[in-house]
Ligand SMILES: Cc1cc2nc3c(=O)[nH]c(=O)nc-3n(C[C@H](O)[C@H](O)[C@H](O)COP(=O)(O)OP(=O)(O)OC[C@H]3O[C@@H](n4cnc5c(N)ncnc54)[C@H](O)[C@@H]3O)c2cc1C
C-alpha cells in the first residue's frame with residue numbers, strides 16, 4: 001500500500017490525576033473543565049503515525065466524541081502529527097452508553113473512509129472495553145483486539161494479539177479495526193513546531209443530526225441501562241506498618257509463619 | 263430462583279476451559295433453572311467439566327477455521343436470540359475473547375452490555391450488577407432497563423468455581439451465519455511464553471514487583487522470593503509497559519485478577535488500577551520506601567523500606583530455612 005488512511009479514535013477525558021467523581025443525581029462521570037487526551041489513546045495516535053510513515057505516505061484522522069466542543073485533547077494529538085480531526089459534540093449526547101458511543105463513532109468514521117481504524121483496548125475513565133468491537137461490527141469490518149505489535153504488509157496487517165498463554169499472530173485484510181494496548185509504542189512528545197501547527201489544523205465539528213442519527217438512539221434516552229446506586233466499598237483497613245531498620249524481613253517471615261505459608 | 267435460562271460463554275484453549283467460565287457456570291446454576299453453555303471447537307472434549315459446573319446443554323459453533331471467536335460466536339448467539347430461543351441473561355467472561363464476543367453480540371442485537379461486573383444479585387425479575395469503581399473504593403450497582411436478554415461481562419474471581427456431581431453436558435451444534443468480512447481475521451500462528459511454577463491467577467502466593475525495583479535486572483529478586491514461597495511472580499503495569507517483564511505477569515484492571523492467600527507487593531505504589539486486581543487477596547504485605555504510598559492503606563503488614571535491602575535479606579532467610 002503506498003498511501004494509507006488511518007483513523008484513530010481518541011477519547012478526551014477529565015485528568016485522571018484530578019479528582020474524579022460521579023454526579024450525585026445522574027451518576028455520570030463529571031466532565032467539566034478542560035479535558036485531556038486519554039493516555040491510552042496516545043499509543044494509537046503514535047502507532048497510526050508510524051504505520052502511515054511505513055506505508056510510504058498517508059495520513060491520520062482523529063475521531064472523537066466529547067461534550068462542549070472540547071478540542072484540548074485533539075490538539076495534543078494533532079500536535080503529535082495527526083492531519084485533521086472529526087469531533088462529534090452535541091448536548092443530546094450526555095449519558096450515552098458504550099453502544100450509543102459506538103454508533104456515533106461508526107457514523108463519523110465512515111465519512112473518513114479509512115483503510116485502518118485504531119483504538120485503545122480500553123479507555124482510562126470508562127474502561128468498558130467494548131466500544132471498538134461494537135464499532136467494527138456496526139461498520140461490517142473485521143477486528144483484532146489487544147494487539148502488542150502491528151505491521152503493514154501490502155493491503156494486509158499482521159498483528160500480534162495477546163492471549164492467556166502468550167500471543168497469536170493474526171492476519172487481516174484492510175479495511176480493519178485494531179485495538180492497541182498501552183506501551184506498544186513510545187508516544188512522541190509534540191514539538192514546539194507541532195504545537196504551533198496544530199492550532200490551524202482542521203477540526204470538523206458535527207452534531208448527531210449531521211451524522212444522520214436519531215437523538216433517541218443516544219444520550220440517556222438511548223442508554224438502556226441505569227445506575228441503581230453508588231456506595232462506599234467495604235473498606236479494607238490498614239494493618240501494622242513498620243519501618244525497616246534492617247529487621248523488616250523478620251516481620252515478613254513472622255507474618256508468613258502466622259498464616260502458615262511457611 | 264428468579265431466572266429460567268442463563269447462557270454462559272465458555273472460553274477455552276483446546277481442551278482447557280478458562281477457569282472464569284467455570285466460575286460463571288457455578289453462579290448461573292444458583293440463579294437459573296436451566297444453564298446452557300456456548301462454546302466453539304469440539305464440545306465433547308469439555309462436556310464433562312462444563313456439565314459438572316452446572317450446564318445441562320452445551321452448544322458449539324464448531325471449528326473456527328483459524329478465525330477469532332468474537333464474530334462467529336457473537337453472530338451465532340444473536341441468531342438464536344432472534345429466532346426466539348432467547349435466554350433471560352447471557353454471562354460472558356471478561357477475557358480477550360469474551361470481550362470480543364460481547365462487543366459483536368451487543369452491536370448485532372442492538373442490546374447494551376455491562377462490563378467489569380464483580381457480582382450479580384437477584385432483584386425482582388432481573389439481576390443487579392456490581393462494579394468496583396475508583397479502584398474499588400466505591401461500588402456501583404446497575405441494571406438493564408429494556409426487555410431482552412442482558413449481556414453481562416463478568417471479571418474473573420468474582421465467584422467460586424464449584425464442581426457438582428452432575429454428568430456431562432449434552433452437546434449440539436449451532437450454525438454460524440455468513441460473517442462476510444467481519445470474520446476475515448485469521449490466526450496464522452500461536453506462541454506460548456513459557457513460565458515456570460504455578461499460574462499467576464491460581465497460585466496461593468503472589469509476589470509482585472513495580473517500578474520501585476529500579477531496573478529490569480532487579481526483577482530477579484521477585485522471581486527468587488516467588489520461587490522460595492512456591493508462588494507466582496506478578497508485576498505492575500508500569501514495568502510491563504517498560505518492557506521489564508512480559509504482559510502475562512500483569513496484575514490489575516487490564517491484567518490478571520488474583521486472590522491468593524498472600525500477596526506481596528514490592529515497590530508498587532498501589533494505583534487504583536493495580537488494586538482492583540489484588541485487593542481481595544486474603545493477606546496483603548507491602549514493601550515501599552514511601553510511607554504515604556496508597557498500597558499501605560490496604561496492607562495487613564507494611565514495611566517502610568527499600569526493596570533492594572529487604573528482599574535480599576528475605577531471600578537469604580528463606581533459603582536458610584529450606
Ligand atoms: C486504563 C488503565 C489501566 C491500567 N491498568 C493497570 C493494571 O492492570 N495494572 C497495573 O498495575 N497498573 C495499571 N494501570 C497503571 C496504574 O495507573 C499505575 O501507573 C501503575 O500501577 C504504577 O505502577 P507502579 O506502582 O509499579 O509504579 P509507580 O506508581 O511509579 O510506583 C513505584 C513505587 O515504588 C516505590 N519505590 C521506589 N523506589 C523504591 C525502593 N527502592 N524500595 C521500595 N519502594 C520503592 C515508590 O515509593 C512508589 O510508590 C492502568 C492505568 C490505566 C490508565
Ligand SMILES: Nc1ncnc2c1ncn2[C@@H]1O[C@H](COP(=O)(O)O)[C@@H](O)[C@H]1O
Pocket residue numbers: 009010011012038040041063064065066098101105118119120121122123124126127128129130131132
Ligand atoms: N467518546 C469517544 N471518542 C473517541 N473514541 C472513543 C470514545 N469512547 C471510546 N473510544 C475509543 O474506544 C476505546 C475503548 O473505550 P471504552 O470501550 O470506553 O473502554 C477508547 O480508548 C477509544 O479509543
